[in-house]
Amino acid sequence: MSISDPEIVTRSRRFDVDAIRADFPILSRKINGQTLVYLDNAATSQTPRQVIGALTDYYERMNANVHRGVHTLSIESTEAYELARTKVATFINAPEPESVIWTRNTSESLNLVASTWGQANVQAGDNIVISAMEHHSNIVPWQQLAAKKNAELRYLGVNADGALDLASIDSAIDSRTKIVAVTHMSNVLGTVVPIVELARRAHQAGAVILVDAAQSVPHMPVDVQALDVDFLCFSAHKMLGPTGIGVLYGRKELLEEMPPYMFGGDMILEVTYEDATWNDLPYKFEAGTPNIADAIATGAAVDYLTELGMDNIWEHEQRLTAYAVNQISKLEKVKILGPKDPSLRGGVISFIHEAIHPHDLGTALDRQGIAIRTGHHCAMPLVRSFDVVAAARASFYIYNTESEVDALVNGISEAERYFIR
Amino acid sequence: MSISDPEIVTRSRRFDVDAIRADFPILSRKINGQTLVYLDNAATSQTPRQVIGALTDYYERMNANVHRGVHTLSIESTEAYELARTKVATFINAPEPESVIWTRNTSESLNLVASTWGQANVQAGDNIVISAMEHHSNIVPWQQLAAKKNAELRYLGVNADGALDLASIDSAIDSRTKIVAVTHMSNVLGTVVPIVELARRAHQAGAVILVDAAQSVPHMPVDVQALDVDFLCFSAHKMLGPTGIGVLYGRKELLEEMPPYMFGGDMILEVTYEDATWNDLPYKFEAGTPNIADAIATGAAVDYLTELGMDNIWEHEQRLTAYAVNQISKLEKVKILGPKDPSLRGGVISFIHEAIHPHDLGTALDRQGIAIRTGHHCAMPLVRSFDVVAAARASFYIYNTESEVDALVNGISEAERYFIR
Amino acid sequence: MMGRNSERGGTGGLGDLDDMYEAIILDHYRSPRNTAPVDSPDVDIEVNNPFCGDEFHIQFRLEDDAIAEVGITGRGCAISQASASLLAELVKGKSTGEVRAAVDSIRRLLKGEKITDEEADVLGDIEALGGVRKFPVRIKCALLSWVGLDDALKEHLAR
Amino acid sequence: MMGRNSERGGTGGLGDLDDMYEAIILDHYRSPRNTAPVDSPDVDIEVNNPFCGDEFHIQFRLEDDAIAEVGITGRGCAISQASASLLAELVKGKSTGEVRAAVDSIRRLLKGEKITDEEADVLGDIEALGGVRKFPVRIKCALLSWVGLDDALKEHLAR
């Protein structure tokens, strides 16, 4: 994230948002007579024609079940499927492709680790450390594991300004901590969490660290070796890819020791009527026919992002976020949750209107073609800690512009004129 | 499957294979200079432009995360996603859409039942009954469950002619049987298993019955109420749909009692830092962002199949299978596994060449543009019971023709000329 | 994307929002009726929708099987608040049977089913909630207090 | 699809199959060498590939660190059978070090890496296996007996 590096500033001049927008067919759609302003990227991102084309191409040219087929289509689809895995591995700088496991989504990646690694490694009296700003998918699997194992679930705190309470690390992580499982970037507050520091502290205590990177991998350079993390989870649908596919990266030594998650198909080495043995990584964790087409399309999404440059993407979003925080703050009745300093956060801005319920605001914006998300954002306990039960959230990606931020701010004013008299 | 019904014979005249073939772009692909002859449908089926179009349309027009979004795209994608569920429910005559759960594939559906229902209902001393012709995905989850619970795994036998040994039911199913989990149609032998009879016997014993319908739902009319089954599992990719999505149908009363499988996202009702409660069916079993695009495309596949008529499809494949069994049997060195009587089997024909190893045969056929599968077909113990470790398999679908069967037979003769001198 | 701001400027931008937020709904949202707590209520329940966080506290006192006094407070979106206020107005003085019939009418109205002229007469202003039909995710908001009331009545009568 | 049969008729249909199944491979497949069992072998192992079911029984006897006698039997596809037979021919009389070097050469050959002229000389006919490179799923078949032999030697030498 060396955004002050001169080389990168030069490259970012080539970050041509108009050209990017032209790659996304949906962005020219009219909603209620207005051109779509899509600001719900933290929920799911839109899909460029390159990714849609990868899907179409797969089904029109090489669709076949992978692995062990001797016919041409099967050989080609296997190669394309494994090439996509290699692309993802390179993208996050995984030491080898077989430590990249395909799952359905971030949630499945998290459940996989809690069920297999957790089942094998967490004992009564141990503790599991997560943070108070996790998505439900990184809370509930650990609640369940802790309850089953008689282990303790501990929370790192969140300050009033939405930053992680670093002081809480001392009391949370100790010699009985088995795993620290934290988000890299909050999907509500936009807060970026200091993973390197947490990884150091976790490893010092003899624990492993898992990172929920659903909101970071799409938006910033993520290097699993530089971060020194043991597990990393993310979803393709939030990074220009298709729905239905996600990734679990795991340190190879850990993955090798873990029992399988599901049984059948590719994950099998040998079966008798009495017993079975498991295939090598990564197949040990991929039961049944994989999501071949969407894996290949994820490879195309990674190509697209790599070509833009993750540094440039982060810089674009930082600029947009600073502008948006500034403009939204001018609205008197609106309060932004999370860090005000744009350098501490990504392009996810949740806010509360003191007079308009988020759902009414969301509906009023939708009438103007502006898509935001409203609700608890699958982070009920966190949202409640701000003394509300629902918030509005605008979140950005590569194709968003300052004039779309203007449309949002203007749209909120319109809603005020409508609801407040 | 009333294929002698005059009404249906009339309709089948309208089963126009040339018109069907025109819907499948891949079928005009050249492989090694020859037009593709795709006979690997039991592994995965090809995809018509209507299904590819549903995917493209989704990403170009309405891509958004489902459920609880108040903006137009989210409302539209939610409706399309739930409409697809309703289409699948109608297709298998499920009493209500919420008993249709989206999974990744048949394997995940089977693992889900073994892990949740199995975990809650199977106790030490109980037994689980499967058959000797199951796919690994319907063997290993039950082996694991039995081992964990100290329960017994029992196998219904398979006769030398590939039919289920009905006599073995008496000794296998008893008052300690908790579940009978069997394939509807063998992916190796093509054998159609008498589910109605097994369901009756299972229910008589107080057990539930699960059907692995991966090879039946794509090819014949399947009615969960007429069959009187409790669980039914299948994959979209074998029925013209996309990869990465499957179905678990379950009787609502059973699904309601089952604990969730994975945690997070849509399956949550409420979360506090201490605890969580679950959403209603079907969401209780759908953690995280679902595979929205592929669910919608599965709806398009169901539309395509419904328009052709499952009775007509079954009739077409019966005709083709009878022709293929007859033609292949003329090859002296080839032995077909499974029932010779076409009315007892579907369009999956595994065979062994006494002089050519299946892999060499597969490669030789591929050089002629003919795609078959070779190997153990994820049914190692069954294949071994025929005293071989690998077999060649040709399997048919709606777009296959008698002249493709001729090409296969001719291709085998070519391979004989090449390998045997 | 340029010029978007001016393109959509003015106050006409929210035109068909009126389909959902009819004047009567905005009125009840801005000035909800019957919000005073009820002394020694016969029914005293909380209803909530965890997905949007809307929460209402519904109390009422019965006299000879008719609702003599009602009080509803809570927080929620314009739709759920107006709906709760409209409900409070409707039920006052009605017998439990009449109330449950009205709940049934409104459920069918929101599902897009036909209701009879007599039913419409009973609902009166409440028919305005029908505009929500076009916005399926908001139907739950409109129904929240009604479903809560119905459950509470059912339970009360079963006692 | 019509006329497919005649279109592809004749014997020319399998043209580039020869890339993989060179004459030398077909020859070793049809008449495998050194299939007789070895008396009191120093190394006696089974290797198998569960995915295709190929299985070989490899035995050999050492004299002064050289392979004096070798016997390989088993079943598999043309590639794995020919490969096993070629292996048996190669190793006879070679020192364990020479054999392990040859295994390394063939591994690199099949990975598509360059091998030196000296290595090619050692491999001789075995270079024919390189044709399998174009058929990635079959590389495992070609390597099966070599990997098994290498593991067995490694273990034997470690004793």
Ligand SMILES: Cc1ncc(COP(=O)(O)O)c(C=O)c1O
């Ligand atoms: C009978 C049977 N069961 C289960 C499966 C597994 O299906 P999937 O790989 O889609 O999970 C298959 C497909 O190979 C099958 O044929």
Ligand SMILES: Cc1ncc(COP(=O)(O)O)c(C=O)c1O
């Ligand atoms: C931080 C975070 N974690 C996890 C998830 C869950 O991702 P998915 O729904 O793709 O499983 C999300 C997305 O909503 C998220 O933002």
